[in-house]
Amino acid sequence: MTEDEIESYKKDGYIIKRQLFSKEEIDLLYEVATDDTVTKNSFDLNDQDGKKTKLTLWFTAGDDSFGLMSRCKRLVESVQDLVGPGEVCHFHSKIMQKQPKVGGAWEWHQDYGYWYKNGFLYPEAMISVMLALTEANRENGCLQVLKATHKMQRFEHNFIGEQQGADPDFVKEAVKTSELIYCELKPGDVLFFHPNLLHRSEANLSENARWSVISAYNLSYNIPFREKNLSCITPVRVVPDEAILESGKKEVTKADFLKKEAEITLNVK
Ligand SMILES: O=C(O)CCC(=O)C(=O)O
Numbered sequence: 001m002t003e004d005e006i007e008s009y010k011k012d013g014y015i016i017k018r019q020l021f022s023k024e025e026i027d028l029l030y031e032v033a034t035d036d037t038v039t040k041n042s043f044d045l046n047d048q049d050g051k052k053t054k055l056t057l058w059f060t061a062g063d064d065s066f067g068l069m070s071r072c073k074r075l076v077e078s079v080q081d082l083v084g085p086g087e088v089c090h091f092h093s094k095i096m097q098k099q100p101k102v103g104g105a106w107e108w109h110q111d112y113g114y115w116y117k118n119g120f121l122y123p124e125a126m127i128s129v130m131l132a133l134t135e136a137n138r139e140n141g142c143l144q145v146l147k148a149t150h151k152m153q154r155f156e157h158n159f160i161g162e163q164q165g166a167d168p169d170f171v172k173e174a175v176k177t178s179e180l181i182y183c184e185l186k187p188g189d190v191l192f193f194h195p196n197l198l199h200r201s202e203a204n205l206s207e208n209a210r211w212s213v214i215s216a217y218n219l220s221y222n223i224p225f226r227e228k229n230l231s232c233i234t235p236v237r238v239v240p241d242e243a244i245l246e247s248g249k250k251e252v253t254k255a256d257f258l259k260k261e262a263e264i265t266l267n268v269k
Contacts, residue, residue, distance in 0.1 A: 001081035009082050013150030013197035014183070020074060021131060021188040025244050030133045030187075032065045032249055033095050033211060041257040042097060048161045051104035051203045057094035057258040059231040061215075064250040066093055068243045070215040075129065075190075076238050079217045082192055083127050086219030087235040091115075091126070092258070093215040095133075098141055103204030105141065107165030110149075111216065112195035113157035114164060119226035123154065125219035126195045132185035133211040140210040141202045142185065146178040150194035166198060174198055185212075229256065 001015070009015040021029075032038070042056040061067040069075070076088050097103070112123040120126060136142035152174060155166040165171075178198075183191050193199065204210050218232045 001078050006081055009192060009194070012147050014145055014181075014191060014193040015082070016183065016185070017078065017190045017192070018186070019188045020078075020190040021069070023188065025069075026133060026187045028245065028249055029065055029069060029213070030211065032251060033133055033213070035251050037251050037253050038095055039097070041254075042095075043259065045104070046162045047104035047106070047203065049105070049203065052102055053104035053106060054097040054099065055094045056097070057092055058252065058254040059092045059229045059256045059258070060254065061090040061093065061231070061236060062254070063247070064252045065244060065247065066095070066213060066252050068239055068247060068250070069131070069213070071236050071239050072241050072243060073238055074241050075215075076236055078192065079127055079129065083125055083217070083219055086125060086221055089218050089220050089232050089234050090236050091216040091218045091232040093213055096212050096214060098204040098210040100140075100204060100207050100209055103141060103210060105203045106201045107160050107163050108171045108198050108200040109157060109164060109166050110154060110196045110198055112154050113166055115195060115224075116154055117157075117226070119224040120218065120222050122219075122222040123195045125222035126217065128193050128195065128214055128216050130185075130191040130193070130212050130214045132187050132189050133213060134187055134209055136183070136185040136210050136212060138182050138184065139206040140208050141204040142210070143183045143191065143199055143201050145181050145183060145193060146174055146198040147181050149174050149178050149198040150196040152196070154196055171198065
């Protein structure tokens with residue numbers, strides 16, 4: 001990250017790095033994402049209109065293609081530049097599968113609205129990183145953010161249907177005073193965003209799938225007192241950028257895939 005990019009992240013609460021991953025890498029990752037192991041381990045969360053948002057989530061970043069992606073030098077160094085000093089750990093990754101016509105919406109929320117409930121004390125030590133596996137645009141429900149809302153407080157989060165959303169009264173005020181940004185991404189683009197940045201996405205009513213992977217990171221000093229999973233405080237074993245392609249197609253097979261029932265009690269998306 002350049003100084004300007006770091007400044008921009010601090011000011012706006014997000015930054016987009018275009019084409020951080022090559023077409024060859026995205027082709028390989030998309031092939032792995034559409035494998036049986038990922039789709040079989042996905043679960044649905046219904047939005048308010050009964051549309052389904054499908055995701056597959058795991059904690060440990062291993063030696064599969066997505067583990068290598070989330071541990072590769074360019075990504076971990078970018079995260080480090082944005083979150084500052086400390087040992088970077090991988091909290092979890094999830095493949096968001098927004099299918100054509102049926103992919104559901106996400107309510108306005110802050111990721112720290114959830115993670116606070118896991119007992120993390122320092123939001124500044126955390127970050128979300130979204131890599132587009134397909135094009136994401138306004139038609140297929142790209143992520144929307146309210147610029148600079150990371151400077152507001154953490155809002156109360158409660159269930160709105162099956163999802164947790166930020167207190168609607170506070171969201172209404174935040175919407176009035178903040179610029180709405182549609183984060184349109186091409187495959188290979190990466191959006192880095194602050195855990196207190198308000199964001200949402202609309203349903204995918206288009207003919208095109210919108211798939212992405214979101215990896216969440218944490219610094220090892222930020223030890224959660226209600227989270228049993230140790231990945232979030234285990235420093236990432238960084239691999240060279242070439243590792244993704246050099247290792248070839250490696251399926252995601254995990255002992256720690258998250259199941260929906262666990263999601264409800266753990267407050268982890
Ligand atoms: O992928 C999306 O549409 C929304 C995901 C999201 O907001 C999140 O995981 O925090």
